[in-house]
Amino acid sequence: xxxxxxxxxxxxxxxxxxxxxxxxxxxxxxxxxxxxxxxxxxxxxxxxxxxxxxxxxxxxxxxxxxxxxxxxxxxxxxxxxxxxxxxxxxxxxxxxxxxxxxxxxxxxxxxxxxxxxxxxxxxxxxxxxxxxxxxxxxxxxxxxxxxxxxxxxxxxxxxxxxxxxxxxxxxxxxxxxxxxxxxxxxxxxxxxxxxxxxxxxxxxxxxxxxxxxxxxxxxxxxxxxxxxxxxxxxxxxxxxxxxxxxxxxxxxxxxxxxxxxxxxxxxxxxxxxxxxxxxxxxxxxxxxxxxxxxxxxxxxxxxxxxxxxx
Amino acid sequence: xxxxxxxxxxxxxxxxxxxxxxxxxxxxxxxxxxxxxxxxxxxxxxxxxxxxxxxxxxxxxxxxxxxxxxxxxxxxxxxxxxxxxxxxxxxxxxxxxxxxxxxxxxxxxxxxxxxxxxxxxxxxxxxxxxxxxxxxxxxxxxxxxxxxxxxxxxxxxxxxxxxxxxxxxxxxxxxxxxxxxxxxxxxxxxxxxxxxxxxxxxxxxxxxxxxxxxxxxxxxxxxxxxxxxxxxxxxxxxxxxxxxxx
Amino acid sequence: xxxxxxxxxxxxxxxxxxxxxxxxxxxxxxxxxxxxxxxxxxxxxxxxxxxxxxxxxxxxxxxxxxxxxxxxxxxxxxxxxxxxxxxxxxxxxxxxxxxxxxxxxxxxxxxxxxxxxxxxxxxxxxxxxxxxxxxxxxxxxxxxxxxxxxxxxxxxxxxxxxxxxxxxxxxxxxxxxxxxxxxxxxxxxxxxxxxxxxxxxxxxxxxxxxxxxxxxxxxxxxxxxxxxxxxxxxxxxxxxxxxxxxxxxxxxxx
Numbered sequence: 001x002x003x004x005x006x007x008x009x010x011x012x013x014x015x016x017x018x019x020x021x022x023x024x025x026x027x028x029x030x031x032x033x034x035x036x037x038x039x040x041x042x043x044x045x046x047x048x049x050x051x052x053x054x055x056x057x058x059x060x061x062x063x064x065x066x067x068x069x070x071x072x073x074x075x076x077x078x079x080x081x082x083x084x085x086x087x088x089x090x091x092x093x094x095x096x097x098x099x100x101x102x103x104x105x106x107x108x109x110x111x112x113x114x115x116x117x118x119x120x121x122x123x124x125x126x127x128x129x130x131x132x133x134x135x136x137x138x139x140x141x142x143x144x145x146x147x148x149x150x151x152x153x154x155x156x157x158x159x160x161x162x163x164x165x166x167x168x169x170x171x172x173x174x175x176x177x178x179x180x181x182x183x184x185x186x187x188x189x190x191x192x193x194x195x196x197x198x199x200x201x202x203x204x205x206x207x208x209x210x211x212x213x214x215x216x217x218x219x220x221x222x223x224x225x226x227x228x229x230x231x232x233x234x235x236x237x238x239x240x241x242x243x244x245x246x247x248x249x250x251x252x253x254x255x256x257x258x259x260x261x262x263x264x265x266x267x268x269x270x271x272x273x274x275x276x277x278x279x280x281x282x283x284x285x286x287x288x289x290x291x292x293x294x295x296x297x298x299x300x301x302x303x304x305x306x307x308x309x310x
Numbered sequence: 311x312x313x314x315x316x317x318x319x320x321x322x323x324x325x326x327x328x329x330x331x332x333x334x335x336x337x338x339x340x341x342x343x344x345x346x347x348x349x350x351x352x353x354x355x356x357x358x359x360x361x362x363x364x365x366x367x368x369x370x371x372x373x374x375x376x377x378x379x380x381x382x383x384x385x386x387x388x389x390x391x392x393x394x395x396x397x398x399x400x401x402x403x404x405x406x407x408x409x410x411x412x413x414x415x416x417x418x419x420x421x422x423x424x425x426x427x428x429x430x431x432x433x434x435x436x437x438x439x440x441x442x443x444x445x446x447x448x449x450x451x452x453x454x455x456x457x458x459x460x461x462x463x464x465x466x467x468x469x470x471x472x473x474x475x476x477x478x479x480x481x482x483x484x485x486x487x488x489x490x491x492x493x494x495x496x497x498x499x500x501x502x503x504x505x506x507x508x509x510x511x512x513x514x515x516x517x518x519x520x521x522x523x524x525x526x527x528x529x530x531x532x533x534x535x536x537x538x539x540x541x542x543x544x545x546x547x548x549x550x551x552x553x554x555x556x
Numbered sequence: 557x558x559x560x561x562x563x564x565x566x567x568x569x570x571x572x573x574x575x576x577x578x579x580x581x582x583x584x585x586x587x588x589x590x591x592x593x594x595x596x597x598x599x600x601x602x603x604x605x606x607x608x609x610x611x612x613x614x615x616x617x618x619x620x621x622x623x624x625x626x627x628x629x630x631x632x633x634x635x636x637x638x639x640x641x642x643x644x645x646x647x648x649x650x651x652x653x654x655x656x657x658x659x660x661x662x663x664x665x666x667x668x669x670x671x672x673x674x675x676x677x678x679x680x681x682x683x684x685x686x687x688x689x690x691x692x693x694x695x696x697x698x699x700x701x702x703x704x705x706x707x708x709x710x711x712x713x714x715x716x717x718x719x720x721x722x723x724x725x726x727x728x729x730x731x732x733x734x735x736x737x738x739x740x741x742x743x744x745x746x747x748x749x750x751x752x753x754x755x756x757x758x759x760x761x762x763x764x765x766x767x768x769x770x771x772x773x774x775x776x777x778x779x780x781x782x783x784x785x786x787x788x789x790x791x792x793x794x795x796x797x798x799x800x801x802x803x804x805x806x807x808x809x810x
Contacts, residue, residue, distance in 0.1 A: 398680040416688075
């Protein structure tokens with residue numbers, strides 16, 4: 001059968017138009033055939049939210065932001081968004097902006113209210129909670145910091161144990177050992193100074209967090225449990241870090257004792273006065289030479305003068 | 311009746327027609343002769359308004375075709391059938407569709423009527439069986455005959471032939487000449503044949519117009535042509551006789 | 557020397573003048589629908605439907621290549637993999653979908669139109685049309701330009717669809733970015749105006765390619781060589797003006 005030109009063109013146009021419309025709806029995150037459920041929220045600060053940003057519930061994408069506009073009569077930012085119809089947004093649900101604005105990855109997170117509460121009607125307002133953002137920021141930061149901390153300690157640990165073994169071998173290279181000890185000690189020193197600030201900032205963060213927990217206590221039970229579990233974990237890992245710090249200190253102690261007792265090359269160097277005497281006499285001779293040079297420059301520069309004249 | 315009055319035309323500063331006048335009467339067969347490049351084809355294109363003269367006028371049945379709207383000009387052109395030098399068949403269509411094209415475009419004939427007329431026209435040019443063939447599958451002479459069938463499909467009052475026999479062997483040329491004659495007789499059309507082939511002129515024409523270097527050198531009937539004392543015309547005719555060889 | 561300079565300076569303006577004149581005549585012939593109705597369907601099939609496979613092939617590859625290259629350039633663990641989706645989809649929708657299609661059509665359709673009309677001109681077929689009393693511009697040029705304007709957006713949609721699909725598939729199979737993340741990233745930065753802009757662009761491209769090629773073909777001079785020249789010029793000029801239009805549209809509409 002020969003397909004007529006009209007039919008070919010018509011079919012192509014219809015298919016393309018359908019693909020186009022469905023494609024736009026797909027990337028706008030509108031359900032392809034279902035209608036959506038429109039909601040809105042009033043923010044003091046939209047935190048970089050733009051239309052097209054995702055709406056998530058417990059980390060699952062359920063919709064998108066339709067519009068962000070400053071409402072003059074409310075004096076606030078009105079954020080309109082939609083969620084899939086199978087998500088039941090009940091009274092007591094609240095939303096907050098999360099993500100890092102600088103990376104452009106901002107989204108609207110929503111915590112659903114109790115399942116038995118009445119549904120918020122289509123086009124209704126959802127409560128906004130700004131505190132949650134801070135808490136989220138802290139729990140995101142803490143594990144990274146602890147990791148870094150433990151990394152440094154581990155490095156120190158290996159350096160120290162290496163130094164210890166080297167000290168017990170009298171034949172090892174003096175300069176290498178000296179450099180190792182020097183860098184280890186300065187590293188330890190700077191670290192102790194830095195960690196003092198960090199520990200206090202951790203405590204400050206914990207304090208902030210406790211503040212957040214207090215304000216949250218009335219609104220949300222499960223989140224607090226989660227937070228406490230997180231904090232517990234943090235504390236446990238902190239315990240481990242402190243233990244390794246102790247170990248490191250003990251190692252250092254041992255090393256210093258050995259040096260004091262004159263063990264190993266470095267010990268000998270520290271405890272043997274003859275080197276000091278030798279250097280002293282060398283410097284004395286140099287001094288004498290300089291004095292002589294100042295007094296009788298001709299004695300040393302005679303030949304050079306001849307060159308100068310010609 | 312067509313009258314060409316004193317037309318001049320130049321292309322890129324080169325004067326091709328330098329004031330040509332010509333009258334073509336109803337029912338006659340006029341041959342416009344001249345050497346290659348003398349301006350014959352340009353003159354023909356002026357007659358159907360494909361070119362606009364720089365000065366002078368062309369009137370067809372009393373209407374100045376240089377002074378009418380494009381739509382009017384197109385309706386006047388429907389009185390003309392033109393056989394172009396290479397046939398100018400539409401190479402995307404087969405012979406049948408080529409002949410049927412003006413019928414389908416300008417008349418409200420049913421497909422059956424179109425088919426009858428096309429068959430009739432193809433019979434007239436003695437090619438009844440080529441309908442399904444594409445122009446590229448036809449020989450040069452056959453292409454010209456199909457093009458002739460297309461030119462007369464709408465029963466025009468004027469038929470213009472642009473070098474109908476050029477590039478064809480003498481036998482095929484004779485066939486074309488006979489066709490031109492028989493079409494003129496059967497359909498009672500006014501024919502204008504542009505050619506440099508004197509043999510063809512003597513075969514088909516009642517009158518001849520000799521164009522030389524952009525000017526109308528000589529006009530007259532065929533007997534007058536033989537008797538003419540015009541030096542340039544005589545040279546042209548003589549050259550052709552040598553060419554024909556007999 | 558002066559004559560050459562004068563020619564070089566005047567030619568572009570002369571060409572532009574003749575091009576506008578041709579467009580003006582074509583525009584005047586648009587209402588005579590009967591003249592080109594049958595041709596219009598045929599040209600739509602030839603320009604649109606028949607170009608589908610090659611356009612889709614090119615688009616699929618450009619989508620795939622964009623995905624692979626984007627993921628090659630984004631090696632930082634700080635940047636989520638979904639960003640690949642948010643780069644590939646807009647590049648396809650805003651630029652590649654229309655421009656890749658444009659270049660292919662400039663070569664495929666533009667050259668063919670110029671060769672077709674050029675041959676018709678040098679074999680006097682255009683004169684034959686005119687001599688019959690037909691509006692040759694209406695009969696030959698109008699359906700081609702309309703078919704270009706109508707079918708180019710259709711090809712653009714197909715190119716985007718296949719291109720994004722190709723990118724997604726290669727990203728998934730090549731282990732650069734799973735489909736879900738790709739789509740999430742695309743959605744995050746999706747602007748509904750982007751595809752509209754792409755459609756506007758493809759309308760303009762369709763017009764540019766077909767009208768320029770018609771112009772080159774319609775005014776062909778000088779036999780077979782002239783046809784060859786017209787064909788080359790049509791493809792080259794289409795590409796050049798397509799790029800210029802691309803820039804102007806991006807500067808004014810985005």
